[in-house]
Structure formats: C-alpha cells, structure tokens
Amino acid sequence: EAEPPVGGGSVGACRARRLYVSFREVGWHRWVIAPRGFLANYCQGKCALPAVLSEPGGTPALNHAVLRTLMHAAAPGTAGLPCCVPARLSPISVLFFDNSDNVVLRHYEDMVVDECGCR
C-alpha cells in the first residue's frame, strides 16, 4: 500500500512517503516466514527553494543541490532541479525457507527509506 503519489504542481516538498511492501502481494508469503511485509517508503517532492534547504532537523542539503536550485531559479533553461532521493536507509532481516529446506535468516542493507533529501 502506498501513500498516493501527488501529481501536478502541488507535489509539496521533498520527503519520505509511506510505501508498505506486502510479501503476499508479490506471492512470496509461502516461503517467507517473517516478516509479512515491511515499510519500504519512497521519496517524492520538489527540490526548489526553499524546500531544498530541508526542514530543520532533516538531512542538511548538499551545497551542490542548493547551487543547482539557485541556478535553476536564475536561468531555468540550464541544469534541471536536484532530485528527491533517499538520504538515510535502514536494513531489514528476512526469515525464510530456501529450496534445500533450510531455515535461513538473511540481513539486507538499504531496504527502508528513513529520510529523503535533495541531491
């Protein structure tokens, strides 16, 4: 289940939005023991001023991103706006049966988006 992506101009500032991945939806529930799914989330939002300066307490914007936003404001025809991408990620662990009937616990890095930022 995902927070509906906002279309058009009112997409709002760059931030993490809810995206829940259900293993049943992808047909993996027969061999994945736990979890039943996980919050992967996704990034969406504009990286124009002032959003690119990120909310207080958020991930500090990169100087390069701010510079590109200023350039875009001054001369829109040049390089586009920075992108709204994951800035901090978390791992998950999955417990499952493999094809040798082993019970396997695997740890996967970078599976959950905790924070987004303009890059």
Added chain:
Amino acid sequence: PAPPGPAAALLQALGLPDVPRGAPRSRPVPPVMWRLFRRRDHREARADPRRMPPGATLLPCHVEELGVAGNIVRHVLDRGAAARPPEPSSAVGQCPEWTVVFDLSAVEPAERPSQARLELRFAAAEATVGTTGSWELSVAPAGAGLGPVGLRQVVPTLGLPVRAELLGSIWARNASAPRSLRLTLALRHRTPAVCARLAEASLLLVTLDQRLCHPLARPRR
C-alpha cells in the same frame, strides 16, 4: 521456472538464484532462528528496550547473539537421518557410529563461514537410564575414521542439546563451504556397552557475504 522480469531481478539482488518453492510441510522453524530474527529485526528490537537500549544501533553484518560477523544464518537439518539403519542394541557391546550429512549447496562461494555449530540431541537408550558420569563425543570428517583427526568433547549430560563448533577443527577457518558436509559421530561412556541413540542432528551455519555489507560508516561530523 524463474519468474519474469523485475521479480527475477529482485530475487537475484536478494541472493536467491531461484524462487523458493515454499514451506516444506515437516519443517518447524527452530526457536534459535526465531530468536535471532527478533534480535535482528529493527522494529522488533526497538520495541523491546531489553534487547536494544534506546539509541543503540545494531552493528551491520554482525550476529550479536552468537558474537560473530555474518549476514546470513542457516539452520541445516541432517540429510543422513532417513538413510540411517536402526540402532543396533547395545547388547552387541559396541556403541554405534553415526554418519550425518548436511547439504550446503545453497551457500555461495563468496560467503565466508564465521560459525559452523553442530547441534545434536541424544536419547538415552533404556540401558543407560540413570547412568551417571560424562560421555565423550567424537566427530570426524566421514571416511577419516574417529582417530586423532577431528574433534573430541566431553558431554556432561544427555538431557541438553550437545553443541560443537566445527570451524577451526573439522572445517578450516578460511575455507569456503563444501557442497555437502559429511561427518562421522560417536558417543561413548566410560562404562563399556552403555550407549545412547542419536535423535537429531542439525548445523547452524553463519556466513558473511561481504558484497552485501556496508563498511562501518563513521557518523558524520
């Protein structure tokens, strides 16, 4: 058949060459695997401050409970159980030797083992009920004979699972996993002809696939 398109790519990225066919009927999930999962699962770990005090972070690619590096833990059952002949009675005078077989074909060559813990459950045969004193377990690669090669371990009681670490004795530390691990076991008591029965054998294998681990990133200054 491999699933089409993006699912195949995602499975490949998750280190699963082909879609697992599903839960085998007769395979309960061992408690140790549930415990390790709950310890690793960030939400569950965060939910229970006893397991993870606030502010603490789980080391990436490390299995806290076992104290070793690793990002893949497998619980492998003995394949030899089905083929094992029924135990000869201890009246024969010679305690049986058992051969256990672990199928490790799912372990990729890039994975480095950091722990290979043999776990055995014995059932005291009727003749041993009330037997006091300790037993001695011998483990050796199948075919090598239970001589000086391999591992010997005192077993104080048959009431608890017997655990033996194979890395460093039967299995060289920096060797990658064989496709199949075959071991010969024997359990002897100092009183001759007092024998026990092997009820279950399993292997808890921890490996580290460095390709999937971030170097420990220093916190930003």
